[in-house]
Structure formats: structure tokens, C-alpha cells
Amino acid sequence: MLSKLRTLCLKGIDGREVNAEVYIASGLPAYTVVGLPDAAVKEAKDRVVAAVRNSGFDFPSKRITVNLAPAEIKKAGTHFDLPIALGVLAAAGRLGKKPPAALEDTFFIGELALDGSVRPVAGVLPMLLALKGRGKTAVVPAGNAAEAAVSGIKCFSASNLKEVAAWLNGGAELPPCAAPAGRVASAAPGTDFSEVKGQAFAKRAMEIAAAGFHNIILVGPPGAGKSMLARRFGALLPPMSPDESLETTKLYSVSGLVQAGRLISERPFREPHHTISDAALIGGGSSPRPGEVSLAHNGVLFLDEFPEFSRPAIEALREPLEACRVTVARVKESVAYPARFLLVAAMNPCPCGYLGHPVRDCACTPVQVAKYRSKVSGPILDRIDLQVQLSPVRYQDWEAAPRGEPSVLIAARVAAALEIQRARFAGSRAKANAFMSGAELRRHCALPEGASSVLETAMNKLGFSARSLDKILRISRTIADLDRCAAIKREHVIEAVQYRMLDKAAVPAGVA
Numbered sequence: 001m002l003s004k005l006r007t008l009c010l011k012g013i014d015g016r017e018v019n020a021e022v023y024i025a026s027g028l029p030a031y032t033v034v035g036l037p038d039a040a041v042k043e044a045k046d047r048v049v050a051a052v053r054n055s056g057f058d059f060p061s062k063r064i065t066v067n068l069a070p071a072e073i074k075k076a077g078t079h080f081d082l083p084i085a086l087g088v089l090a091a092a093g094r095l096g097k098k099p100p101a102a103l104e105d106t107f108f109i110g111e112l113a114l115d116g117s118v119r120p121v122a123g124v125l126p127m128l129l130a131l132k133g134r135g136k137t138a139v140v141p142a143g144n145a146a147e148a149a150v151s152g153i154k155c156f157s158a159s160n161l162k163e164v165a166a167w168l169n170g171g172a173e174l175p176p177c178a179a180p181a182g183r184v185a186s187a188a189p190g191t192d193f194s195e196v197k198g199q200a201f202a203k204r205a206m207e208i209a210a211a212g213f214h215n216i217i218l219v220g221p222p223g224a225g226k227s228m229l230a231r232r233f234g235a236l237l238p239p240m241s242p243d244e245s246l247e248t249t250k251l252y253s254v255s256g257l258v259q260a261g262r263l264i265s266e267r268p269f270r271e272p273h274h275t276i277s278d279a280a281l282i283g284g285g286s287s288p289r290p291g292e293v294s295l296a297h298n299g300v301l302f303l304d305e306f307p308e309f310s311r312p313a314i315e316a317l318r319e320p321l322e323a324c325r326v327t328v329a330r331v332k333e334s335v336a337y338p339a340r341f342l343l344v345a346a347m348n349p350c351p352c353g354y355l356g357h358p359v360r361d362c363a364c365t366p367v368q369v370a371k372y373r374s375k376v377s378g379p380i381l382d383r384i385d386l387q388v389q390l391s392p393v394r395y396q397d398w399e400a401a402p403r404g405e406p407s408v409l410i411a412a413r414v415a416a417a418l419e420i421q422r423a424r425f426a427g428s429r430a431k432a433n434a435f436m437s438g439a440e441l442r443r444h445c446a447l448p449e450g451a452s453s454v455l456e457t458a459m460n461k462l463g464f465s466a467r468s469l470d471k472i473l474r475i476s477r478t479i480a481d482l483d484r485c486a487a488i489k490r491e492h493v494i495e496a497v498q499y500r501m502l503d504k505a506a507v508p509a510g511v512a
């Protein structure tokens, strides 16, 4: 009359164990689910009844109580269908007189269709990872078999309820889950840095951004190649480590975006449109889901036409840029999603795009320019280390055959610089120069003889703030690493100053 089936649920991107207890008592037919279920879990009732009947079993016309324990965790999603249906069968004595031993150590996950077939669900990988190293087994939907195999947990794949019930009754074995063969195709061909003509300054800035994991903003007139450069940026970053790959795949799994069950092995590149809502960008919803910032975890978030994003969306970037994670608070729970991404933003210098253009006149009034730029508030710009102003492509550059360096050569230098940082930050929370704490900044960025005069000029003549000087030190450190220099040199500092030109005092109010 009482049965207990084991299953899992998600809290953020971590799996938690849940017991699906089913109690069948005599009395008027009723069906209640308790234990903080959300609407989708309550709907399981109708699916479970239909699936049980269409799998050739009677659904008991009695008083049925389903308890999903522990009750303090919010239960969301449709994957409780399978354990609940099996729990009803077990409590009704349809799985043998004595519950099979397998029930103790086997976790069940799956949504049921009305005909009893088992449908794939989101979040299988992070749920299963909660069982790692504990000798447990799981039964997952056949549609999630490849993703489940990646977890390293012993898993069986289920196609329908009848098959699982037969297996628990000592019938035919369920097929084990196997990892998919092959890798996901790498970056699309025809997207190489060598195709970008001219723009040597911007390319160099992108190399520095990749080499120190610095956020970067590109400011320039229409058609200068900002979007083109940004879309080629991902190729400069080194491949993900196995841990990074697993972390990113967990976020994709929770969002139901794991394709063919493969681990995400390429660094993500996300380019949401500027009409995106702040919830979709940051994460949220009544049943929290990771947003674009989390889907870009360990990769690149490209925000093209940056000032066109809504003010709340831009402001909401502050938390992930600062803490490398997002906390979504709801009435009954609060979940955190990792969001350590490299921000590449692109914008025009003014609404018409031609402010500062060597030939064309700008049609904007100073007020329009100030309003446009003020959308990118100081606190956000503060978290963007590199500011790059692009000029229009010159005819000589455009006409010349592409002769820029291919991405692989730049990526090799980036990888070498990041290797130096890995050694430098061993045992520290910072993994790259962009994440150095104040103390680390002082320890690793000592100024060379003669460099203080460069900074003094920047501060006194160009109006740079103390904050800008910190940024300059960070960038100088990365330039020195690219140069394989243990100590920062004066020339590194001079180059770094050029990447903070939006901080100059002569720009309209609201920019810096």
C-alpha cells in the first residue's frame, strides 16, 4: 500500500535526491501530490493515469497520495511522471509482492506521454552528477541516453513504462546508455581573423582581451567591421578544459539545449538580439532558467548595438560581471547559475554612427549623443577593461588582398599568455589577469622605472581617474604576458593607455 521510488530534482544546476512516496488507501477515488510541486508536477496526475492505463495496467480507483520528499525543495518539471507511475504500480502490488531490491539504489527520471512512452526531459546531466561515485544506477528516457552516458553514472534507457515495469518484475534487461561517437563540428568555416582587413589596432586589442580574459567594447562607425571582429573572437580562446566543458554542459542541460547528448566542447558564443528581455538575458522566470549570460559561461557573450539593449537589461549585467554568477530569487527558493563570460560589446559612437568620422558629418545633436551614450552607464563601462575606437576601413586596406594573421596564430600567442597566468594564479581565485584582486594587482603589476610619468600624464592631462589607472595596470600585465616578460615595461603601459580612450575627460558626460 506504500511504496518509495527514488528520483532527482534540480536546484540551480545541482541535482538533489528526491523520494517519490506513494500511498494508496481505501476511500473515495482521489489523487493528491504534496511536497512543494509546481504546476507541471501537479499536471503529472493526468498523464500518469493515462500512461498507466495505456500500458495495460489498472489504475487503482482509490485514495492516492504522492509525497515528493524532502518538501522544502521546490519540485519543477515533468520528469517525476515515471517515478510516480512506478510508485503507483508498486503500491498497488503490480511490481511483485516484495519491492525489487533495485528500487533502493535506482533513480528514475522521465516524462510520460499519454500512451505510456517515456519522453526526454531537461537537466538529466546535472541531476545524474549528484550520484557520482556512489555506486547508484539510473533509468532515464531513451532520448536522454547519450547525455546520461556522459555523466559516468551507470544508466539504462527507457522507451516506455511497460518496459520499465517488466524490467523491475525481472523481465528483459533495459538497454544501457552509450556515449555518442564523434565530436561536435568546430567553428563554421569562413570565419577567420585573416578576413578582416585593416583594423590592426582593434585586432591587437582583441588578442589582449582573449589573453587576459578582459571584457572589451568596440566603438566605431557603421561598416567598420565591429560585428565581423566580434564573431571571430571565439577562435582566439583556448579549448575548454574537461571541467569547464562539464560545467557549461550542465547549464545547457538544465535549459534543454544539449544536442544529441554531446558534451559542449567548443566555447559557447552567444549573441542575443537587443530586444531580449532582462529575464532572458540574465535568467529567471517563475521556474528559474539560466539566461544568455549563463549559456555564455566559459565563452563569449556578444552584445551588438549595446546601447539599444534595455536599460534594465544592461544594468542587470552588473551582478554577473562582478560575481561571475547570477542569483535568481523566487518566493520559495533562490538559485544561482554560474556566468563567467567574456563580454564583447559593440556600439556606434552616436545614434547616426558618424561622430568622429574623418569624412562624413555627424547629424546628431550633443544632447542626442549624450543620451545615447549614457545608456551604457558608468558602472558597466567600469567592468569593461578594453575600450577600442575603430576608424572606417581605408580604401588601401580594403583593396589589398587579405593578409592578416589567421586566428590559429593569434590563438597560439593567447594560449601561451594564459599558461603564464595559470602558473601565476595557481591556488588563487583569479584565473586570469582580468580577475586579479586588489592585492594581486599590487603584487603582480609593479610599475617599471619611468612608467609612472606615463600614468601621471594620463591622469593630469587626459583626465583619467584612479579607476582607469587600475585598468591600465591590468591590461599592461596581459601585454607583458603576451610579450613573455616577467616584469611590466614602460612600453606596455604606453600601449595599455590607448585602450582606455573613452575615459578621456573630453568625451560627453555619462560615458565614463
Ligand SMILES: Nc1ncnc2c1ncn2[C@@H]1O[C@H](COP(=O)(O)OP(=O)(O)OP(=O)(O)O)[C@@H](O)[C@H]1O
Binding pocket: 195, 196, 197, 198, 199, 220, 221, 222, 223, 224, 225, 226, 227, 228, 229, 346, 347, 348, 353, 393
Ligand atoms: N575590416 C573589414 N574587412 C573586411 N570586410 C569588412 C571590414 N569591415 C566591414 N567589412 C564588410 O562590411 C560588412 C559589415 O561589417 P560589420 O557588420 O562588421 O560592420 P559593423 O562595424 O558591425 O557595422 P554596424 O555599426 O552597422 O553594425 C562585413 O560583413 C564585411 O563584408
Ligand SMILES: [Mg+2]
Binding pocket: 226, 227, 228, 304, 305, 346
Ligand atoms: Mg554591427
